[in-house]
Amino acid sequence: MAEGGAEGKAKRVMVAIDESESSHYALEWVLSNLRSSLSSSPLVVFTVQPYPEISYLNAASFGAPPMELIQTVQQHQKELALSLLEKAKEICIQHGVVAETISEVGDPKEAICEAVEKLKIDLLIVGSHGKGTIQRVFLGSVSNYCVHNAKCPVLVVKKSV
Numbered sequence: 561m562a563e564g565g566a567e568g569k570a571k572r573v574m575v576a577i578d579e580s581e582s583s584h585y586a587l588e589w590v591l592s593n594l595r596s597s598l599s600s601s602p603l604v605v606f607t608v609q610p611y612p613e614i615s616y617l618n619a620a621s622f623g624a625p626p627m628e629l630i631q632t633v634q635q636h637q638k639e640l641a642l643s644l645l646e647k648a649k650e651i652c653i654q655h656g657v658v659a660e661t662i663s664e665v666g667d668p669k670e671a672i673c674e675a676v677e678k679l680k681i682d683l684l685i686v687g688s689h690g691k692g693t694i695q696r697v698f699l700g701s702v703s704n705y706c707v708h709n710a711k712c713p714v715l716v717v718k719k720s721v
Contacts, residue, residue, distance in 0.1 A: 570601035571682040576672045577607050577648055586687035586717035591655040602658040605648045606675055608668040609637040669705035676710045684710050688718040
């Protein structure tokens with residue numbers, strides 16, 4: 561994985577994480593199983609701050625939410641994302657792996673696929689939340705979307721039960 565064929569270019573690997581146990585497991589899996597492959601290029605750890613859910617803010621404020629409330633929610637999401645990335649970076653350091661952390665705002669599945677293209681990622685790794693068929697139909701699956709839309713190979717790490 562470290563060498564890129566004739567050019568000898570290092571491969572760029574990205575792990576997309578969120579606050580779930582499955583994404584934490586995917587990061588740990590990468591660090592345990594691909595560590596030697598990550599020695600020549602930093603691991604990109606990526607997270608997405610979803611757009612604030614305006615509908616519940618409308619309900620909570622009995623009408624249009626005040627701008628301060630929206631800004632507070634956005635700030636809270638930003639702080640959560642930064643905390644998540646800091647924790648991931650510490651885990652990487654414990655495994656002797658250099659990590660580059662990136663956070664974007666948007667729809668997670670679309671933001672991940674856009675980042676793959678923008679950052680010229682060679683392998684995307686995502687965790688599987690283990691949603692059943694019905695949940696995937698109604699809620700969608702970030703990993704399934706990435707498998708079908710990312711412009712690179714996608715490895716879905718599923719925790720064995």
